Amino acid sequence: xxxxxTPPSASSGEDGIQQISLQDVYFEYESTDEAPPKExxxxxxxxxxxxxxxxxxxxxxxxxxxxxxxxxxxxxPSGGKVYVAGMDTADENLxxxxxxxxxxxxxxxxxxxxxxxxxxxxxxxxxxLGIPSxxxxxLVDDALKAVGMYEYRRHAPHKLSGGQxxxxxxxxxxxxxPKCIVFDEPTAxxxxxxxxxxxxxxxxxxxxxxxxxxxxxxxxxxxxxxxRVIIINDGRLLMEGKPNEVFSHIDMLREHHLDVPQATELAxxxxxxxxxxxxxxxxxxxxxxxxxxxxxxxxxx
Amino acid sequence: MISDITIGxxxxxxxxxHKIDPRMKIILMTAIIVFIFLAKNLFSMGAMVGFxxxxxxxxxxxxxxxxxxxxxxxxxxxxxxxxxxxxxxxEHLVFQYKVLTIYEEALWQSGFIAVRLVLIVLxxxxxxxxxxxxxxxxAIERLLAPLKLFRLPVHELAMMMTIAxxxxxxxxxxxxxxxxxxxxxxxxxxxxxxxxxxKALIPILIPLFxxxxxxxxxxxxxxxxxxYTGGKGRTRLNVLKYRFRDFFAFLLVGGLCAGILYLNTLAxxxxx
Amino acid sequence: xxxxxxxxxxxxYGKGTPFExxxxxxxxxxxxxxxxxxxxxxxxxxxxxxxxxxxxLLRPASGEVLLGGNDIWAKPKKIRNVRFxxxxxxxxxxxQLFEExxxxxxxxxxxxxxxxxxxxxxxxxxTAAEFAGLKESLLEKSxxxxxxxxxxxxxxxxxxxxxxxxxxxDEPTAGLDPKGRDRILDRIRAYREKTGSTVLLVSHSxxxxxxxxxxxxxxxxxxxxxFDQTKxxxxxxxxxxxxxxxxxxxxxxxxxxxxxxxxxxxxxYTMEFAKGVAMDFLKRTEAAPGIPAEKPAVSPAGTLxxxxxxxxxxxxxxxxxx
Numbered sequence: 001x002x003x004x005x006t007p008p009s010a011s012s013g014e015d016g017i018q019q020i021s022l023q024d025v026y027f028e029y030e031s032t033d034e035a036p037p038k039e040x041x042x043x044x045x046x047x048x049x050x051x052x053x054x055x056x057x058x059x060x061x062x063x064x065x066x067x068x069x070x071x072x073x074x075x076x077p078s079g080g081k082v083y084v085a086g087m088d089t090a091d092e093n094l095x096x097x098x099x100x101x102x103x104x105x106x107x108x109x110x111x112x113x114x115x116x117x118x119x120x121x122x123x124x125x126x127x128x129l130g131i132p133s134x135x136x137x138x139l140v141d142d143a144l145k146a147v148g149m150y151e152y153r154r155h156a157p158h159k160l161s162g163g164q165x166x167x168x169x170x171x172x173x174x175x176x177x178p179k180c181i182v183f184d185e186p187t188a189x190x191x192x193x194x195x196x197x198x199x200x201x202x203x204x205x206x207x208x209x210x211x212x213x214x215x216x217x218x219x220x221x222x223x224x225x226x227x228r229v230i231i232i233n234d235g236r237l238l239m240e241g242k243p244n245e246v247f248s249h250i251d252m253l254r255e256h257h258l259d260v261p262q263a264t265e266l267a268x269x270x271x272x273x274x275x276x277x278x279x280x281x282x283x284x285x286x287x288x289x290x291x292x293x294x295x296x297x298x299x300x301x
Numbered sequence: 302m303i304s305d306i307t308i309g310x311x312x313x314x315x316x317x318x319h320k321i322d323p324r325m326k327i328i329l330m331t332a333i334i335v336f337i338f339l340a341k342n343l344f345s346m347g348a349m350v351g352f353x354x355x356x357x358x359x360x361x362x363x364x365x366x367x368x369x370x371x372x373x374x375x376x377x378x379x380x381x382x383x384x385x386x387x388x389x390x391x392e393h394l395v396f397q398y399k400v401l402t403i404y405e406e407a408l409w410q411s412g413f414i415a416v417r418l419v420l421i422v423l424x425x426x427x428x429x430x431x432x433x434x435x436x437x438x439x440a441i442e443r444l445l446a447p448l449k450l451f452r453l454p455v456h457e458l459a460m461m462m463t464i465a466x467x468x469x470x471x472x473x474x475x476x477x478x479x480x481x482x483x484x485x486x487x488x489x490x491x492x493x494x495x496x497x498x499x500k501a502l503i504p505i506l507i508p509l510f511x512x513x514x515x516x517x518x519x520x521x522x523x524x525x526x527x528x529y530t531g532g533k534g535r536t537r538l539n540v541l542k543y544r545f546r547d548f549f550a551f552l553l554v555g556g557l558c559a560g561i562l563y564l565n566t567l568a569x570x571x572x573x
Numbered sequence: 574x575x576x577x578x579x580x581x582x583x584x585x586y587g588k589g590t591p592f593e594x595x596x597x598x599x600x601x602x603x604x605x606x607x608x609x610x611x612x613x614x615x616x617x618x619x620x621x622x623x624x625x626x627x628x629x630l631l632r633p634a635s636g637e638v639l640l641g642g643n644d645i646w647a648k649p650k651k652i653r654n655v656r657f658x659x660x661x662x663x664x665x666x667x668x669q670l671f672e673e674x675x676x677x678x679x680x681x682x683x684x685x686x687x688x689x690x691x692x693x694x695x696x697x698x699x700t701a702a703e704f705a706g707l708k709e710s711l712l713e714k715s716x717x718x719x720x721x722x723x724x725x726x727x728x729x730x731x732x733x734x735x736x737x738x739x740x741x742x743d744e745p746t747a748g749l750d751p752k753g754r755d756r757i758l759d760r761i762r763a764y765r766e767k768t769g770s771t772v773l774l775v776s777h778s779x780x781x782x783x784x785x786x787x788x789x790x791x792x793x794x795x796x797x798x799x800f801d802q803t804k805x806x807x808x809x810x811x812x813x814x815x816x817x818x819x820x821x822x823x824x825x826x827x828x829x830x831x832x833x834x835x836x837x838x839x840x841x842y843t844m845e846f847a848k849g850v851a852m853d854f855l856k857r858t859e860a861a862p863g864i865p866a867e868k869p870a871v872s873p874a875g876t877l878x879x880x881x882x883x884x885x886x887x888x889x890x891x892x893x894x895x
Contacts, residue, residue: 059750059751059752059753060720060721060722060749060750060752060753061720072526074522074525074526096528096530099525099526099527099528100528103526103527104523104526106519106522106523107748108516108519110471110516111515111516111519111520111523112519112520112523113467114463114464114467114520114523114524114527115435115463115467116433116434116435116463116466116467117433117435119538120435120538120539123538124524124527124529125527125528126536126538127535127536127537127538128527128528128529128530128535129528130534130535130536131536132536133536133537133538133539133540136536136538137538140538156470157467158467158470158471158474161616162616169523172527173526173527176527176528188748189747189748191615191616191777192615192777192817192818192819193615193616193817194616218750218751221822257750257751257752257755259751261822262780262821262822262823262826262844262847263822263823263825263826265844266823266826266844266847266848266851269851270848270851270852270855273852275855284822284823284825284826284828284829285829287826287829288826288827288829288830288832288833288835289829289833291826291830291835291851291854291855292830292833292835294855295835295854295855475668478663478668479668479669481625481630481663482666482668482669483669483681484630484656485628485630485656485660485661485662485663485732486656486669486681486682486685486731486732486735487653487656487657487681487682487685487686487735488681488685489653489685503671504669504671504681507671508668508669508670508671511668511717512668
């Protein structure tokens with residue numbers, strides 16, 4: 001593929017290689033008639049490096065979506081600071097810059113598409129940014145090709161499948177040439193095929209376009225693809241590390257109502273039974289190879 | 302399924318009529334509709350009928366689609382024509398039965414009314430059949446742009462139209478789903494009097510409202526994330542440009558209008 | 574005779590229009606009283622159409638649906654009664670909640686059914702809420718103030734309250750996190766055990782189906798692809814993958830082992846069973862290297878749950894369902 005969607009040149013204020021940085025963030029929802037103010041984040045500090053693929057895991061109500069919404073100033077911290085490429089999200093003058101640096105894809109694909117034609121929808125962001133029409137055509141076409149939806153550019157969104165709609169939504173963000181995209185449970189409402197399509201598209205963003213990705217999910221097999229996994233529980237960071245490190249704490253994950261990839265669980269079990277199985281098994285293929293390896297090993301003895 | 306209903310009944314195609322710039326199309330169709338009313342004798346009306354017939358043929362939309370549009374207003378045409386026939390008084394009595402009188406003038410008048418209505422329906426169907434809702438919205442936004450001077454929120458209106466067009470199929474689908482879900486709980490929507498039926502709508506309308514609000518809220522957040530700040534400083538992907546064929550169409554319709562005015566002078570008016 | 578049967582069921586969408594599409598063709602199945610059936614198939618395979626035909630929301634183009642031996646369309650005007658017998662919980666059922674309180678919302682179905690006696694109604698509502706795992710204190714709340722998982726369970730209670738003979742759930746765990754998912758699956762299983770009702774669970778998730786179903790109906794392109802005991806279905810992992818279904822990850826492990834040339838069984842679909850089979854496979858080599866294996870000693874999947882090894886610290890089933 002020939003998409004050259006390099007991110008816009010680094011702004012002068014960029015903070016080293018850290019693209020997003022949350023510093024001791026607290027957040028509480030304002031009080032309503034019925035409910036007192038409710039604190040949902042209790043001092044979260046984390047940072048995302050340029051080009052990294054980070055997965056944020058946690059059960060519903062753990063605060064993971066609230067964290068995501070801090071990453072492009074949909075929510076502002078009630079305590080602490082959030083910086084996006086060195087920009088303070090609390091600074092209203094920087095809002096547009098922040099949002100074109102960090103794009104966001106949401107759960108329900110239907111509720112993010114604005115226009116009645118796919119390409120017009122993808123153009124919505126660039127149009128808002130005031131990009132000249134001649135340049136925009138290229139941006140839109142490249143973005144659609146990057147998610148494999150170019151053939152559908154003249155279609156009406158409501159006739160597409162869930163996975164296709166979500167890919168159009170992703171294209172709509174890519175067309176703004178962000179440096180980072182935050183995905184807030186993008187596959188939760190999709191069937192397995194749609195999930196696969198969207199995960200392939202995300203893979204492509206990371207590997208081919210070099211876009212930084214933050215993926216919020218509760219599917220472990222999706223998180224397993226990330227460079228780094230962060231587990232959120234009750235508004236705090238619970239665990240952080242490479243997927244295989246994090247997934248080796250099976251009991252701990254269970255305790256917090258999270259699944260473990262079955263391949264990992266099986267491999268861990270065999271390992272605990274004394275077989276020579278590596279501790280970084282994440283996929284069924286790796287597990288099968290590990291079992292064969294262990295068998296070959298025991299044959300020699 | 303109800304979600305198959307397409308709004309505006311756009312039928313993609315590559316005909317000359319399809320390709321005319323939507324702004325020009327709206328202007329020209331408006332002009333034609335005005336001149337339909339200005340055609341007052343058989344010569345000018347004949348020319349108008351001929352022109353519309355040719356335009357219909359050139360639009361390459363299946364004729365049955367036009368008939369479908371006409372079927373919906375058949376009764377209206379008949380009714381208005383009949384009323385006019387009975388009520389208009391004139392000098393040349395054609396038919397009398399007790400109080401029922403029909404004059405020659407009334408015959409012409411009702412005949413012209415019927416033809417005018419049919420022509421208007423044909424022309425406006427042609428506009429919606431050959432122009433996508435998106436193009437229509439863009440054209441309306443552009444045509445109304447001067448009204449911004451009078452503080453009319455033209456961009457916002459156009460945005461609302463676009464979003465409405467985008468979400469109507471989604472909401473229709475949702476209505477169907479909710480209806481099925483309530484039917485599965487034994488909701489009875491097919492029997493009973495007016496009040497009972499109205500009441501039966503509550504279990505459908507409330508969830509529909511709630512979900513629409515949720516959608517609106519989520520859409521607003523998504524639009525924020527895509528840097529939407531209103532019409533100011535926005536550019537467009539597809540810029541409307543007048544081309545040669547638009548001027549050609551303009552000349553054609555201009556010629557028609559001039560012709561109608563000229564033909565009107567050749568014979569006395571048959572209608573007021 | 575099954576509680577619910579279909580004969581040569583066929584359904585066509587948009588009949589007589591250019592968009593005509595055969596959604597279901599030649600479907601003949603029979604489900605026994607009290608069975609737990611899993612229904613799988615990718616989007617567009619006809620599974621959603623099938624369940625709507627079973628409770629009379631759709632009328633077949635040809636063929637028939639028999640409920641307790643009677644054609645449900647024998648008296649079209651009485652079709653509404655069928656919906657009380659065959660309760661259908663749609664996907665994302667929380668969007669059908671509309672009443673002021675959860676209690677009133679659950680009452681909607683049974684009231685439509687014609688239950689007027691206040692005490693009986695109250696008893697039915699409370700039983701249904703309990704089956705769905707809703708606390709008493711939630712009943713007087715507005716359904717819109719509940720959490721996502723609670724809303725979903727309130728909606729399920731609304732269908733259970735009609736006291737259907739057959740309960741059909743279309744993707745009841747869609748979009749929930751593992752905790753919410755486990756909870757709903759456990760409630761459904763408990764409901765089935767206590768009432769002896771027939772349950773059909775439509776799902777994309779093979780893991781869910783593998784955990785609960787006695788028999789699995791696999792739909793593909795509007796036809797029945799397989800309909801068999803759960804353990805037999807997962808023997809055909811390759812075929813399932815071919816028609817676009819994702820087999821459980823553990824099954825994938827064994828399919829991959831087989832593909833790499835190992836002599837293993839592939840009808841493995843729960844974690845406990847997988848552990849046994851994998852151990853067996855590894856031990857077998859130690860005992861008799863190179864000799865093609867006799868069947869492993871572990872019993873097939875049907876009786877798995879009871880056999881969960883006592884030394885397992887992390888029993889998968891139901892552990893986190895309180």
